[in-house]
Amino acid sequence: xxxxxxxxxxxxxxLPKRPNPVLSFVRQQPMGAVSFIVIAIMMFxxxxxxxxxxxxxxxxxxxxxxxxxSWDHWLGTDAxxxxxxxxxxxxxxxxxxxxxxxxxxxxxxxxxxxxxxAYFGGRVDNWIQRFVDILLAFPIIxxxxxxxxxxxxxxxxxxxxxxxxxxxxxxxxxxxxVVRAAALSxxxxxxxxxxxxxGYSDMRxxxxxxxxxxxxxxxxxxTAFIAQAILLEASLSFxxxxxxxxxxxxxxxxxGNAADFFREAPWMIIFPGVAISLAVFAFxxxxxxxxxxxxxxxxx
Amino acid sequence: MKRLLLGLVGAAVLSLAAAPQAEAQQPKRGxxxxxxxxxxxxxxxxxxxxxxxxxxxxxxxxxxLLRYNLSKFPEIEGDLAKSWTVSPDKxxxxxxxxxxVKFHDGTxxxxxxxxxxxxxxxxxxxxxxxxxxATFADIASIETPNxxxxxxxxxxxxxxxxxxxxxPWNTVYSAKDLASDPNFPRTKVNGTGPFTFVEHVKxxxxxxKRNDSYFKKGLPYLDSYRGIFTLxxxxxxxxxxxxxxxxxxxxVSPADRDRMVAAMGDKLxxxxxxxxxxxxxxxxxxxxxFNDVRVRKALLMAIDRWGGSQGLSKISTLRAxxxxxxxGSPLATPEAELVKLPGFSKDIKAxxxxxxxxxxxxxxxxxxxxxxxxxxxxxxxxxxxxLVDQWRQIGVEVEHKQxxxxxxxxxxxxxxxxxxxxxSNLFNDDPTLSLTKYLSASKNPLNLARYDxxxxxxxxxxxxxxxxxxxxxxxxxxxxxxxxxxAYQQPLLWWxxxxxxxxxVMGWKMSPSHNLGQDLAEVWLNQ
Numbered sequence: 001x002x003x004x005x006x007x008x009x010x011x012x013x014x015l016p017k018r019p020n021p022v023l024s025f026v027r028q029q030p031m032g033a034v035s036f037i038v039i040a041i042m043m044f045x046x047x048x049x050x051x052x053x054x055x056x057x058x059x060x061x062x063x064x065x066x067x068x069x070s071w072d073h074w075l076g077t078d079a080x081x082x083x084x085x086x087x088x089x090x091x092x093x094x095x096x097x098x099x100x101x102x103x104x105x106x107x108x109x110x111x112x113x114x115x116x117x118a119y120f121g122g123r124v125d126n127w128i129q130r131f132v133d134i135l136l137a138f139p140i141i142x143x144x145x146x147x148x149x150x151x152x153x154x155x156x157x158x159x160x161x162x163x164x165x166x167x168x169x170x171x172x173x174x175x176x177x178v179v180r181a182a183a184l185s186x187x188x189x190x191x192x193x194x195x196x197x198x199g200y201s202d203m204r205x206x207x208x209x210x211x212x213x214x215x216x217x218x219x220x221x222x223t224a225f226i227a228q229a230i231l232l233e234a235s236l237s238f239x240x241x242x243x244x245x246x247x248x249x250x251x252x253x254x255x256g257n258a259a260d261f262f263r264e265a266p267w268m269i270i271f272p273g274v275a276i277s278l279a280v281f282a283f284x285x286x287x288x289x290x291x292x293x294x295x296x297x298x299x300x
Numbered sequence: 301m302k303r304l305l306l307g308l309v310g311a312a313v314l315s316l317a318a319a320p321q322a323e324a325q326q327p328k329r330g331x332x333x334x335x336x337x338x339x340x341x342x343x344x345x346x347x348x349x350x351x352x353x354x355x356x357x358x359x360x361x362x363x364x365l366l367r368y369n370l371s372k373f374p375e376i377e378g379d380l381a382k383s384w385t386v387s388p389d390k391x392x393x394x395x396x397x398x399x400x401v402k403f404h405d406g407t408x409x410x411x412x413x414x415x416x417x418x419x420x421x422x423x424x425x426x427x428x429x430x431x432x433x434a435t436f437a438d439i440a441s442i443e444t445p446n447x448x449x450x451x452x453x454x455x456x457x458x459x460x461x462x463x464x465x466x467x468p469w470n471t472v473y474s475a476k477d478l479a480s481d482p483n484f485p486r487t488k489v490n491g492t493g494p495f496t497f498v499e500h501v502k503x504x505x506x507x508x509k510r511n512d513s514y515f516k517k518g519l520p521y522l523d524s525y526r527g528i529f530t531l532x533x534x535x536x537x538x539x540x541x542x543x544x545x546x547x548x549x550x551x552v553s554p555a556d557r558d559r560m561v562a563a564m565g566d567k568l569x570x571x572x573x574x575x576x577x578x579x580x581x582x583x584x585x586x587x588x589x590f591n592d593v594r595v596r597k598a599l600l601m602a603i604d605r606w607g608g609s610q611g612l613s614k615i616s617t618l619r620a621x622x623x624x625x626x627x628g629s630p631l632a633t634p635e636a637e638l639v640k641l642p643g644f645s646k647d648i649k650a651x652x653x654x655x656x657x658x659x660x661x662x663x664x665x666x667x668x669x670x671x672x673x674x675x676x677x678x679x680x681x682x683x684x685x686x687l688v689d690q691w692r693q694i695g696v697e698v699e700h701k702q703x704x705x706x707x708x709x710x711x712x713x714x715x716x717x718x719x720x721x722x723x724s725n726l727f728n729d730d731p732t733l734s735l736t737k738y739l740s741a742s743k744n745p746l747n748l749a750r751y752d753x754x755x756x757x758x759x760x761x762x763x764x765x766x767x768x769x770x771x772x773x774x775x776x777x778x779x780x781x782x783x784x785x786x787a788y789q790q791p792l793l794w795w796x797x798x799x800x801x802x803x804x805v806m807g808w809k810m811s812p813s814h815n816l817g818q819d820l821a822e823v824w825l826n827q
Binding site: 058059060062065079080081153155240244245246247256257259260261263 | 532533534553555556559562607608610611612614615675677681682684685686688689692699700701702
């Protein structure tokens, strides 16, 4: 009797309840959740600035030039009497549009190159990696400066497409290198061999079987590079190669008259600087948290 | 006796006190001078240029026939001309030239070089740009009876002629160089000026060294100099504060002046003057919808110049409201008359209501366009920001495009723009000079708005020949009214000049124009 096999009823086998991924992320990565809230606020401000901003960001008011922070102007005004809070809020649109577009473009091209490099190997891998090496040899800002100076400005729907391309190009080799590493481990999986044996086309194997398995590193790189792209856009605008006045843009707010009047009106540089730092910090932290959450190697 | 004694003692004390100062004012020879040039010229030839960037680059290498005596501005003195006479009918100008002058390549300078230079200015060969063509249209012939005499014969008397001869843009070139290539001066340098060309490193600097064969004995004082291109104002100010450059001769903003005074104290010299320079709003009258006078006029009427002047003068070099002649100068339109012209009303609400009406009539209520501007921080960027704001207030959407001087000038010349911020870069208050810009495009390459207007040409001619001051003023005001009624182009604001230099820089003279006195011949360093 004691040795009788225990019969387990199929009905008594209860699968553990799958945790809500959002709640799970919040529990495991509280700092990531906080940074996501910051990003969400920025995105809301960027999408609906007219609902949030107290003033028109471009409207000049010579009667309140260089006004210190007050109830009327929470973050003060600049040399043209423009409200700094409103310009920061509208500037988040510029930062996010260029940040997202550049990072998406750079990360996607980088991911395609990385997977192709890993999948085809041999001469293709060699050529792609040497190309990546060449691009990596240039510091990000130098490469972006060269591209933006060569391409000039082309505005489509209010976005300088060439600026987006200039910022995306330095992202490409960095993503390609990381995605290639991930794709190399996927490339030796039996299901890839099976797909090859089944006679599937290279494109089908790459996009249907390999790409979904490198989504985690791709997402992590994508979010991390949004921060880099925002910083790069701010740097290029500061150097006079990004967006031009009077567009509200964080980097631009730090240059021009801000440089002339930073002693008399330090709020002209402090608050845009804080906005850039906060955005970069939030995207970096969110990217790290996403990596820790998605990558099983980081789970304890 | 006591008074006499006191007087003698006082005189002795004064002379003792003055003695070291007089000694300190004695120019010292030698030394290397670094100064800042806040824009880089796209080419070297002042004949085909309107930007000071070309003059600050090229002036030390060249001489002109006459020039302004900046100690007694606007008095004129000889440069290559030792003396000159004007016939009683004002139709013949005879110049006696300095003897023994040589170009930097060793070629002797003669009256043939003056003739070749002025032929190029008044009647340029195919492919040569001369922005001074209209100002020398009255020259009927140039004769060279001997190597040191040149005779200009005019077809009509011209009261502005001596001012034209003193223009800093009329740099004298070698006839031999021009014969070999009429565009030689655009890319190469060979003048008779106080310094010889050493190098131009694009994006970095232009360098010159003392011309030991310079015809003015004892000059120049400096051994060598370097004009460093500092396109960013902040970089220039930091260089000035750090002593990497000792001066910038174009001008800085009031904020920059205050910052530098606070930082450098009594090591810094600050010189200020009104400025013979204005920014203009310019329409490409060949491009729709700017070929419609209602659209152009609406855009000019929306600009609150009086309010803008008060605000912009605190943060930029823009200051005075004025018409086509520098405000405050003898032939300028008085304010009471100016406010009656389109674009100068003090009732900005009514003007903007009228502007909206005009746009509606023209079917351009949702007008969008690109405003071309130079990427010079001062005062182009503040002017651009101001204009975008003003035009938004009548519902017009503007994209502000700022570019380097080279592409900007290329776009203006080729007509590849819609609306632009242009500049009128004068070197004196002579109305003929300032009005030349507004002559018909077919006569005048300076007219970037690309219109032909016979009435403006006629009024220009009338004021040019008129010797009675009041009548001349009436012609100028009629021209101004026609120009603004047609809204081809219009001054935005006039500038105020503030020049900063280290106190060790001596011999340079301040003037109302940053185009004058840049040959550096008399500059020396008190170190």
